[in-house]
Amino acid sequence: MPFPDELVLPLRQHAGKPARVVVKVGDRVERGDKLAEADGFVSVPIHASAAGRVVAIELWPHIDGSMATAVRLQVDRHAMQIPRPRLVPKWEGLSREQVIAAVQGAGVVGLGGAAFPTHVKLAPPRDVTIHTLIINGAECEPYLTSDHRTMVEYPARVLLGVRVMMRTLGVPRAVIGVERNKPDAIAALSAALPADLDLTVLPLTVKYPQGAEKMLIHAVTGREVPSGQLPASVGVVVQNVGSAAAIAEVFETGLPLIERIVTVSGEGVRKPANLIVPVGTKLIDLLDYCGGLVDDVSAVIVGGPMMGVAQANLDAPVTKGTTGVVALTHAQTGRDGVYPCISCGRCLDACPVFLNPSELGQLAQLGRYDEMEPLHLADCMICGSCSYVCPSNIPLAQLFSFSKLALRRRKAAIA
């Protein structure tokens, strides 16, 4: 989409420490210039997605519902938006550490939604052996198709990114997991597969939440990541296809992560589309570009309808982790009354990590959070499947996120 008049770049767009601002109000910046630098290893810098002038550094609505410090950039309407000429590193000649530093320096984060800094996952602790790199091409939620478009339109870029990551991690094998309902993506990637790498495209069963990290690892390797541990414990690192493409771009153009593919969809949007969007574009500008919202719109969700965040203020900007913007209508979000749990067991069948949401829900409603802990509340990833299927309309996943919070607070109070 074209550049909007103003971009807002929050310093906290990734998991880890927020970036530290390095510009001041009034500064003129070119497209791709650094606005804020990484603050520590688990942090990444933020770059200007367009040429313009810094008009403010202040608290601004964030898509997570809070207010966060952000750099407001008045876009220069007359600039050519050409980045400064820069040296493009030849990745083949770089050491492992140099690749990791380049990826961090470009501000690359996981584009699947969690926005965990990508370079951290490329530098696993020395005492663990990684044998497989899994590339997540299973779209994480219904409605979202940004990963799908990336795979169909940029297969070579994805594969280059995978190659760089395989070398950096020193893994012999990589698997790209793609859900079976994307035959064009599977075909595009398979056609471009290099012969010199142990790299395969694995078609996966279509189900939600197939794109959840632990589910994907299980689908690809048949192994379950032990409760409370990281994928590295089973020798696996998972990266999103979009992140792979972003890494490739760093070594193709030298440009940092300043734009991403965003799905704008849902019955509440007039013209749904997948767009290349400058990071920092306000939701309202993005939705306007897509024809605006229908009259019957009830909610605008950043992320997918199952785990995304409902927006109160459409001035909040697209961040690096924004996979999609989904607008839903009243007919879809309308809620009837809540009925008692009738023990139908549908939530048990739906839970991807085999919890007993029915029982957990009853405990949560009674405020008996301590009893939920031994029932593995911590393993709940709030995927929302239980709430979705519950015929009694009990807000199970919602209760569980609240229970997790309550437990944390209780523990903090004791400590």
Add this chain to the structure above:
Amino acid sequence: MTTPRLVIAASPHLRAQDSTPRIMWSVVVSLAPVVAAAAWYFGISALLVIAASVAGCVAGERAFGRPGTLRDGSAAITGLLLGLCLPAGLPLWMAALGGVVGIALGKVVFGGLGQNVFNPALIGRAFLQAAFPVPITTWPAVGGSFWMLRGDTFALPFMRAQAPDVVTAATPLGLWKFSGQETGVVDLLLGNTGGSLGETAALAILLGGAWLAWRGYLNWRVPVAVLATVALAAAILHTVNARFPTPLFMLLSGGLLLGAVYMATDMVTSPVTNSGRWIFGVGIGLLVVVIRVWGGLPEGVMYAILLMNAFVPFINQATQPRVFGTRKRVVGGAG
């Protein structure tokens, strides 16, 4: 573009279209063929008894339940199921009283829908069996004109029993137990036998159950486990000693089908886990055979289900799923 009024809620923002009232009312609808079969064999009496028991349940829910709980449809199901396990000639006030007791003592005292341990319809039936042992085992014969009353239908409480001027018939299980006669399979399948209203039409029950299972409103594991267990146990017994009835007779006689398809599958009073449902069904099947063959009563479905209802919390606890990424099953919790 101006910002429209937006709904802010925690995720997930979508949900499936099914609802608890829809499940309940579907069960009510699926019972229509069974009620129709009962009316075919027992005429107006069948409809009157069922209506009285539904009225009793609805009144019980109104009187004792929380406001607004009638809409969920569960009281109507209880009424229909209770009516279907009563004999056609039962005085209406007894049927209605059974409904009130079933709802009040079977459901509301536990905290209403979802909290009850025992199937409320069977609690009502058990109460009537204990309170009025004779009328509840007086089985009118099938046939006769539609408008014929088959017992002291309009009798009032504390009235002395009139000698009913109707033909009664023993149930197939009674015939077998006390006279050693076996009823033909075709008669059983079509319901052309003595018995309570809903016992008599195997085909109609299977039809309704299959429809519910297909819509996902009934867990097929429970009836399959019950029926398979009964068939297997009966086959073994019949092979050992031909005095025992054939598996087919065991399956089609008495309240087994109605119990297995409609009573044992009550979501609230059956286990939540699939492995638990198998255990629950096998338990019911074994108890049914034990009571029928060795017990003092000709029929044991009601007590078999009620007994297994009591075990549901333990079954749930023992069959908790193994959480992803862990080795052991979770034990404990509130059940």
